[in-house]
Amino acid sequence: MSEQTARFVSPEEIVVGEDAVEDAGDRMAARGSRALVVATSGVFGRYGDRLRSSLESAGIETAVFDEVRPDPTVANVRAALERYRDADCDCIVTLGGGSPIDTGKAVGVMAANGGTIRDYAVDRAGYEGVPDPIPPLCAINTTAGTGSEATRSIVITDESTATKFLVVSTEVVPSVAIEDPTLTRSLPxxxxxxxxxxxxxxxxxxxxxxxxxxxxxxxxxxxxxxxxxxxxxxxxxxxxxxxxxxxxxxxxxxxxxxxxxxxxxxxxxxxxxxxxxxxxxxxxxxxxxxxxxxxxxxxxxxxxxxxxxxxxxxxxxxxxxxxxxxxxxxxxxxxxxxxxxxxxxxxxxxxxxxxxxxxxxxxxxxxxxxxxxxxxxxxxx
Ligand code: NAD
The missing domain is CATH 1.20.1090.10 (Dehydroquinate synthase-like - alpha domain)
Known part of the structure; x- marks a missing residue:
C-alpha cells in the first residue's frame, strides 16, 4: 500500500437487531455447507438450538466445538481445529464473545494455512503474516465487547509462557457479523x-x-x-x-x-x-x-x-x-x-x-x- 493511501476493512455483511441470530443460515447458505459451530458450553447451552435450527433449515450441516475457554489457549484452538477437520467442515460459525470468535478465526488460519497458531504471531521472528484467507466465518456476538467480529486481530494465550500473543491480518476478518440484543440480555x-x-x-x-x-x-x-x-x-x-x-x-x-x-x-x-x-x-x-x-x-x-x-x-x-x-x-x-x-x-x-x-x-x-x-x-x- 502506498504511503498516500489508507485502507478500511470490514465484514462483508453486518446484521443487527432482535432475533438476528435466526438469519445466520440464510447469510451462510451461499458460503458453505458444513459449519463448525464454536462456542463456550454455557452460551451454546442457551442459544445453540436457535442457531442450529437456522443453519440446518438453510441446508447447512453442523458440527459443534463448545469447549472454548475464556482467553483461549494454543491447546484450546488446536482441539477446535481437530473437530473442524474430523467433521470435514468448510465454514465456521462462532457463537459467543471475543473468546469463541478468536478461536474460530484461529481455526480458520490453521485450516487454510497449516501449522500452529503460534506460527502466525506478530511477535515471531521472521513474521510473514497470514498468506491465505480463512474459510467463510459468521461471528454471532454475545458480549458487547471486543468488536472481534469486525477486526483483523486474534488474541491467543500461550499457556507455556503465560503471555497473550496477537495475530493480525486482513485475511482473518469474518465474512458476516451478527449483533442480536436478545442474546446479550443474559450477560451478567x-x-x-x-x-x-x-x-x-x-x-x-x-x-x-x-x-x-x-x-x-x-x-x-x-x-x-x-x-x-x-x-x-x-x-x-x-x-x-x-x-x-x-x-x-x-x-x-x-x-x-x-x-x-x-x-x-x-x-x-x-x-x-x-x-x-x-x-x-x-x-x-x-x-x-x-x-x-x-x-x-x-x-x-x-x-x-x-x-x-x-x-x-x-x-x-x-x-x-x-x-x-x-x-x-x-x-x-x-x-x-x-x-x-x-x-x-x-x-x-x-x-x-x-x-x-x-x-x-x-x-x-x-x-x-x-x-x-x-x-x-x-x-x-
Ligand atoms: P468471553 O468471550 O471470554 O466471554 C466471557 C464469559 O462470558 C464466558 O464465560 C462466556 O461463556 C460468558 N458469556 C458470553 N456471552 C454471554 C451471554 N450472552 N450470556 C451469558 N454469558 C455469556 O468475553 P469477551 O470479553 O467477549 O472476550 C475476551 C477475549 O477477547 C479475550 O481473550 C481478549 O483478549 C479477546 N479480544 C479480542 C479482540 C480481537 O479483536 N480479536 C479484541 C479485544 C479482545
Whole structure:
C-alpha cells in the first residue's frame, strides 16, 4: 500500500437487531455447507438450538466445538481445529464473545494455512503474516465487547509462557457479523461492565492513536458517545433491549475504529496484566484506562478534549487543555458508576506486593513487544 493511501476493512455483511441470530443460515447458505459451530458450553447451552435450527433449515450441516475457554489457549484452538477437520467442515460459525470468535478465526488460519497458531504471531521472528484467507466465518456476538467480529486481530494465550500473543491480518476478518440484543440480555452485570469498558477503551485508543484517520475517527467518536450513554443503562437493567442494541452498535463501531486505526498503550499493558494475573480483558483495560489517559493527554490535548465532550464532561467552549484534563476523571466516574473496581477482588488473582514487583519488568517487556505502546500519543519509557 502506498504511503498516500489508507485502507478500511470490514465484514462483508453486518446484521443487527432482535432475533438476528435466526438469519445466520440464510447469510451462510451461499458460503458453505458444513459449519463448525464454536462456542463456550454455557452460551451454546442457551442459544445453540436457535442457531442450529437456522443453519440446518438453510441446508447447512453442523458440527459443534463448545469447549472454548475464556482467553483461549494454543491447546484450546488446536482441539477446535481437530473437530473442524474430523467433521470435514468448510465454514465456521462462532457463537459467543471475543473468546469463541478468536478461536474460530484461529481455526480458520490453521485450516487454510497449516501449522500452529503460534506460527502466525506478530511477535515471531521472521513474521510473514497470514498468506491465505480463512474459510467463510459468521461471528454471532454475545458480549458487547471486543468488536472481534469486525477486526483483523486474534488474541491467543500461550499457556507455556503465560503471555497473550496477537495475530493480525486482513485475511482473518469474518465474512458476516451478527449483533442480536436478545442474546446479550443474559450477560451478567459483571461481564456487561468488563466488555463495555473494553469497547470504550477501543474507541478512545483508536481516536487518540498516532494511526488515527478520518474514517475510523467518525466511528470512534460515535462509539464513545454511545458507550458513555448506554453502558450504565445496560449494566443496571440487562433486560433493556434498546440499551443492549445500542451497546452492540457502540462496540461494533469501536472494533471497526481500532482495527482501521490501532489500539495503544492501555492494550499493550492490559494483555500481560490479563495473562499474568488472570484478570478478564475488559476489567484490565478499565483499571488502566483513566490513568493512561491522564499520562497521555499532553500528547494529544485536542483529541482528549473531544473525548471529554463526547462523555458530557466538558462543553464546546471549554478550552482544550482544561477539557482534556476532564477526560480521564470522566472515564473513572463511568467505571465507578458500573462498580467496575468492585469486581477486581472477585475476578482477579491479585498477587502479593512482592510477587507483583517481581512480575513488573516481565509485564513491561511484554507490553513493549506487542508494539501497541508505539501508537500512543505520548510514548512511555
Ligand atoms: P468471553 O468471550 O471470554 O466471554 C466471557 C464469559 O462470558 C464466558 O464465560 C462466556 O461463556 C460468558 N458469556 C458470553 N456471552 C454471554 C451471554 N450472552 N450470556 C451469558 N454469558 C455469556 O468475553 P469477551 O470479553 O467477549 O472476550 C475476551 C477475549 O477477547 C479475550 O481473550 C481478549 O483478549 C479477546 N479480544 C479480542 C479482540 C480481537 O479483536 N480479536 C479484541 C479485544 C479482545
Amino acid at each position: 452485570p459483571s461481564h456487561t461492565a468488563f466488555t463495555g469498558i473494553d469497547a470504550l477503551t477501543h474507541a478512545v485508543e483508536a481516536y487518540v492513536s498516532v494511526q488515527a484517520w478520518s474514517l475510523p475517527d467518525t466511528l470512534a467518536r460515535s462509539a464513545i458517545e454511545r458507550v458513555g450513554r448506554w453502558l450504565p443503562v445496560s449494566w443496571a437493567n440487562g433486560d433493556d433491549l434498546t440499551a443492549r442494541e445500542e451497546m452492540l452498535l457502540g462496540q461494533l463501531q469501536a472494533g471497526q475504529a481500532f482495527t482501521n486505526s490501532s489500539v495503544a498503550l492501555v492494550h499493550g499493558m492490559a494483555r500481560p496484566f490479563g495473562a499474568q494475573l488472570h484478570v478478564p480483558h475488559g476489567l484490565a483495560n478499565g483499571v488502566l484506562l483513566p490513568y493512561v489517559m491522564e499520562f497521555s493527554r499532553q500528547g494529544a490535548p485536542k483529541r482528549y478534549a473531544e473525548v471529554a465532550r463526547l462523555l458530557d464532561a466538558a462543553d464546546d467552549d471549554t478550552p482544550d487543555r482544561e477539557a482534556a484534563a476532564a477526560a480521564g476523571p470522566a472515564v473513572r466516574q463511568l467505571c465507578e458508576d458500573i462498580s467496575l473496581y468492585g469486581y477486581l477482588s472477585e475476578f482477579a488473582e491479585v498477587p502479593s506486593r512482592e510477587a507483583y514487583a517481581g512480575l513488573v519488568g516481565e509485564m513491561a517487556a511484554d507490553a513493549v513487544a506487542s508494539g501497541s505502546p508505539d501508537n500512543n500519543p505520548r510514548k512511555p519509557t
